[in-house]
Amino acid sequence: MDRIARIGVQPHRVVIVGGGFGGLFAAQALRRSNVAITLVDRAQHHLFQPLLYQVATGILSEGQIAAPLRDVLKRHRNVECLLAEVVDIDVAARKVVALRPGGERITLPYDDLIVAAGVRQSYFGHDEFAQWAPGLKTIADALTIRRKVFGAFEFAESATDPDEQRRWLTFAVVGAGPTGVELAGQIRELATRTLHAEFRHIRPEDARVLMFDGCSAPLTSFGPKLSAKAAAVLRDLGVEMHFGSIVTGVDAEGLDVRDQAGTTVRHEAGTVLWAAGVEAPPLAEMLAKAAGAVQDRAGRIEVRPDLTIPGHPEIAIVGDMMSLHKLPGVAEVAMQSGLYAGRRIRHRIGDGKSLAPFRYYDLGSAAYLARGNAVVSAGPLRFAGFAGWLGWLFIHIAFLTGFRNRVGAVLTWAAAFTRDARRERAFTTQQIERLHDVYDAPRGRDRPTNAPGQSQP
Ligand SMILES: Cc1cc2nc3c(=O)[nH]c(=O)nc-3n(C[C@H](O)[C@H](O)[C@H](O)COP(=O)(O)OP(=O)(O)OC[C@H]3O[C@@H](n4cnc5c(N)ncnc54)[C@H](O)[C@@H]3O)c2cc1C
Known part of the structure; x- marks a missing residue:
């Protein structure tokens, strides 16, 4: 019997794994239902991933795109938030096994389970690249990239060796999808518009941004017309694009890239960022095995x-x-599928009727290119330039979680737009030490000692 008839006896227990868009929208669909929801996430916040690159490049603060799950769900009386990492699912006993902070193992029995644990960065079998080339999936990633990017300009300023200075002023971005394009464009913009007057020994505007991808153009998922527009804007910004390129090696000083002709070329770069692919986390494999489910190529x-x-x-x-x-792995799919999964449970415990199959309504996608310039693809409509930017602005204001965050982001964007201001650039001395350690350790070299005020060749 598929219908669950426990109402009045004991609330129906729903466990939701993950408080991203999928998990949050599932909880929202069940808001008025007689169910007891446990939403378990290893992070305490709901993260608006589409704006992570703005945290990574100093425009927004992390608090503006990450809202505490407890705060978001405080009016949902039937939801309990639990900070824990799910490590196992006992499908036969219908129990989720999780580790609380500190390592204590707990089990969460369920009548219905919704798994919305997202994906992680993929290095295509080269996980060793991760130590040199951070991806962008979490707040921690964004803060790592932020200190690497702004730290690179500091190291270039104090470097005495011109080769080293050039290396610090070279940034490599692997991946020409929305995240790669947004990161590459933003690094050129911050170098030319925000930092250009702040240094005495380097010209930040000389910073090179190299972009590598195995495909033939940026933003191919937006279609040929918008892809061509994106390529033109990136070229104008000064991004050096290398398509048909496969990255074969990454280390502390740069990367090796095989071009279409099969020749491997070395590129020296003090900062390498990875925006090239995603894969399902180990939890997916574990669950698929336990439940006899099939995984696709990305897991x-x-x-x-x-x-x-x-x-x-x-x-x-x-x-x-x-x-x-x-x-596609986009926010809109996560929201609509989360809502559907919640509604489906509502129907099962309500009148027992089943829902029509899930149908996805594509509301479009957007990517930011430069100040006042974005591309938007929505059904048959295609926008680029300022119209695209207005579309981008509307979408992001509409979906950013929390009214205060929306207002804060709009004010910050206004300042960034009119005065090229990037206020979120601070990092601590310990973080600078860590950057040095990563850079110096493999080669056992001394730290740069050039004092402020010393002239550079
Ligand atoms: C940098 C970046 C830019 C993007 N830009 C766009 C864009 O412009 N437009 C767009 O539509 N989409 C964009 N996306 C994609 C979009 O953000 C995702 O499709 C969406 O977030 C997926 O939602 P989700 O709920 O499936 O997963 P997520 O939002 O990733 O949430 C998964 C949650 O599960 C938690 N979790 C994972 N494993 C466990 C575990 N074992 N135990 C407990 N909790 C766990 C995580 O902490 C997380 O909170 C972007 C993504 C990134 C990374």
């Missing part, structure tokens, strides 16, 4: 049209971690 779990795992109507997978009809 995402294949689901039925009602988003459940075959043979397990009590387990739904939503958002980036689900594989269905080749839907």
Whole structure:
């Protein structure tokens, strides 16, 4: 019997793994239902990932894009938030196993389970690149990139060796999708518009930004017209694009890249950033094995049209971690699938009726290119330039979580737009030490000693 008739006896127990867009929208769909929801996440915040690159490049603060889950869900009386990392799912006993901070193992029994744990950065089998080339998925990643980027200008300023100075002023971005394009454009913009008057021994505007991707153009998912526009804007910004390129090595001083002709070229770069691909986390493999589910090439779990795992109507997978009809890993898919999974439970415990299969409504996507310039693709409509930027602005204000964050972001963007201001650039002395350690340790060299005021060749 699929219908669950426990109402009045004991609330139906729903465990949601992940408080990203998928998990949050599932909880919202169940707001008025007689269910007891435990939303378990290893982070205490809901993160608006599409704006991570603005934290990484000093425009927004982390608090403006990460809202505490407890705060977001405080009026949802049937939701309990739990800070813990899910490490196992006992499918037969219907229990989620999680580690609380400190390592204590706890189990969470469920009647229905919604898994919305997202994806992680993929280095295509070269996880060793990660120590030199951080990806951009979490607040911690954004803060690492921020201190690497702004730290690079500081190291260039104090370097005595011109080669070293050039290396610090060279930034490599791997990946020409939205995140790669946004990072590359922002680094050129901050170098030319924000930092240009602040240094005495270097010209920040001389900073080189190299972009590498195996495909033939940036933003290919936006179609040829917008892709060409994006390429033109990036060229005008000064981004050096290398397409048909496969990165074969990354280390503290740069990267090795194989071009279309099969020749491997070395590029010296003090900062390498990775925005090239994603894969499902180990939790997906563990769950797929336990439930007998199939994973796609990126490790995402294949689901039925009602988003459940075959043979397990009590387990739904939503958002980036689900594989269905080749839907893209975007926020809108996560929101709509999360809402659907919540509604489906509502129907089951309510009148027992099943919902029509999940249908995705593509509301479009946007990517920021430069100040006042973005591309938006929505159904048959394509916008670029200032119109695209207005579309980008509307979408991001509409979906940023929390009214205060929306107002704060708009004010910050206004300052960034009119005065090229980037206020979020501070990092601590310990963080500078760590940057030096990463850079120096493999080569055992001394730290740069050039004192402020010393002239450079
Ligand atoms: C840099 C970047 C830019 C992006 N830009 C855009 C954009 O412009 N437009 C767009 O539509 N989409 C964009 N996306 C994609 C969009 O953010 C994702 O599609 C969306 O966040 C997916 O939602 P989700 O709920 O599936 O996963 P996530 O939002 O990733 O949430 C997963 C949650 O699960 C938690 N979690 C993971 N594993 C565990 C575990 N084992 N135990 C407990 N908790 C766990 C995580 O802490 C996280 O809170 C971007 C993504 C990134 C990284």
